[in-house]
Amino acid sequence: MGHPDITGRRLGKDAYAKNFSDLHPPLSAHEALVESDRCYFCYDAPCQQACPTSIDIPLFIRQISAGNAKGAAETIFEQNILGGMCARVCPTETLCEEVCVREKAEGKPVKIGLLQRYATDTLMRANAQPFQRAPATGKKVAVVGAGPAGLACAHRLALHGHDVTIFEARKKPGGLNEYGIAAYKTVDGFAQEEVDFVLGIGGIDIEHGKALGKQIKLETLRKDYDAVFLGMGLQGVNALNTRHEESAGVEDAVDYIAELRQAKDLGKLPVGRQVLVIGGGMTAIDIAVQSKLLGAEDVTILYRRGADQMKASDFEQDLAQTKGVKIKHWVMPKKVIVKDGKAVGLECEYTEEKKGKLTGTGETFKLSADMIFKAIGQTFVADPMQDAIVLDGGRIKVDASRRTNLADVWAGGDCAAGGQDLTVAAVDDGRRAAEAIHLHLSA
Known part of the structure; x- marks a missing residue:
């Protein structure tokens, strides 16, 4: 994977450990109790209705406030057996927390995701299995x-x-x-x-x-x-449908993230100094932020429409920018610029929307890069x-x-x-x- 000229080890070992530490550190028992007391335990709770797995959120938060974290976890797992992972990766800011009454009234929702993590971690770390199989059916x-x-x-x-x-x-x-x-x-x-x-x-x-x-x-x-x-x-991976997209240095973001997740030494991963990411979803944000955390000097996301149309949530977009990632809207790739068989940049075109249809303006520009990631979705x-x-x-x-x-x-x-x-x-x-x-x- 990667450019033959690109190496890793841009940072020290301690920097990698710090950069890839927990994005949202877990709540302590005291913090969980304090946070659970903020819940209004709404009747017909909008948070529960916004949850794709219909977890009884007011109930599990009430159980936490009563000191019954394991009971709260059982409430969660009854509806979502992967509630621990969802507490970490769910875009709660656009689901349960977005409709929280506290969010509407104060602009500060109950930290539902972190409370869910606190409950599920408590039960899982106790090696407790809350479910028992029914008698074998033979099916x-x-x-x-x-x-x-x-x-x-x-x-x-x-x-x-x-x-x-x-x-x-x-x-x-x-x-x-x-x-x-x-x-x-x-x-x-x-x-x-x-x-x-x-x-x-x-x-x-x-x-x-x-x-x-x-x-x-x-x-x-x-x-x-x-x-x-x-x-x-x-x-499958969607194609850019641009010239020279198969050139060395043009990578699939999903494959790179998979390699990163399995890497025992992050310093051995190739990472460019100038990285371009094409896409506007969660994968684009993930690969852009992680490139920056691996030591890339300049990382830019290119998206063909505006910020409001990006699939990545506002929180994720803000996260990327606070990590030093630039986001350019209303641009699309036209051609991968190649030198000696390697990608060295992108020729892009500005875009606009006319009568609901995206079109190019005809005005182009060039960006240098030694690594280009495709993050435009899978098929x-x-x-x-x-x-x-x-x-x-x-x-x-x-x-x-x-x-x-x-x-x-x-x-x-x-x-x-x-x-x-x-x-x-x-x-x-x-x-x-x-x-x-x-x-x-x-x-």
């Missing part, structure tokens, strides 16, 4: 993908007494929680700690190195199992489906129960149509599908 379910959707589905199915086998293409389970989230959001190997917690229910096996369409086939899974859940996420690779699954907008078409057009196949997470591309939404998909599968198997 077998195949789950493709050990990401948030697959893990949530597997856990709920196991809870109901079904035996689950998860088929995972990578060496580690966790999906984007393990490979795709900024390292400063989930430190100390928490993703694997959470996987162990989920598997603690029993009845779940994971087979690694098994990718759909390669080592395993959908038709075979349908024959060998009573039901199938597809939660493999998005494997679903439908080839393994062999035309058996109906798609909608390039992703798997599902109904309200997350069932596909095949009676024994469900799907959820990023690979399913209509998703929000959020960890918490993927968890909700997995749980809903599991309940529907359970009804199907119990009929």
Whole structure:
């Protein structure tokens, strides 16, 4: 990966440790009690309605205020078995905390995400398993993908007494929680700690190195199992559709983040001095901030529309800029500038919106770079489906129960149509599908 001329070790070891420390340090027991007292415990709480997994937020905060953190965790896990990770990575500023009555009245919401983390960490660090499996049903379910959707589905199915086998293409389970989230959001190997917690229910096996369409086939899974859940996420990467985008020095942000997350020595990662990031979502922010934290001198995000249209939240945009990342709006790449086979910059064009349609203005400019990251989204690779699954907008078409057009196949997470591309939404998909599968198997 990376430019042959680009090396790492731009900073000292202590600087890497500091830069990639916990973005939001956890609350102490005293801080959690003080913060929980700020909650109004609203009837028909808007925070609960804004939560994709419908966690009873007023209840778990009341339990914390009563000194029952483990009980609060059980309330959370009942709806969201990955509540620990979601407390760390959920954009609470645009979900539960945005609609908090305290936010509306004072501009300072209850710290719901940090309270959720406090509760879930308390129970998980006590090695307590709050759930007990129902008697074995003798039914077998195949789950493709050990990401948030697959893990949530597997856990709920196991809870109901079904035996689950998860088929995972990578060496580690966790999906984007393990490979795709900024390292400063989930430190100390928490993703694997959470996987162990989920598997603690029993009845779940994971087979690694098994990718759909390669080592395993959908038709075979349908024959060998009573039901199938597809939660493999998005494997393809959108193209820039610009000249020379395959040149050395032009990297896929998702792949780089995955390598960073698995790196034992951050100083060995190649990082440019001048970095350009193309995109406007969470991945663009994550790769830009992490490039800066790795020692890049100049990092600029290029987005084709305005700040209000960026998928990244205001908090994330502010975070990037406080870390020294520049964001240029209303620009799009036209051509990768190449010298001796290597990318050395971008030719860009200013953009504008006319009658709701984005167009180039014809005015161009050039930016120097020794590393360029593509962060313009991923796509679903439908080839393994062999035309058996109906798609909608390039992703798997599902109904309200997350069932596909095949009676024994469900799907959820990023690979399913209509998703929000959020960890918490993927968890909700997995749980809903599991309940529907359970009804199907119990009929």
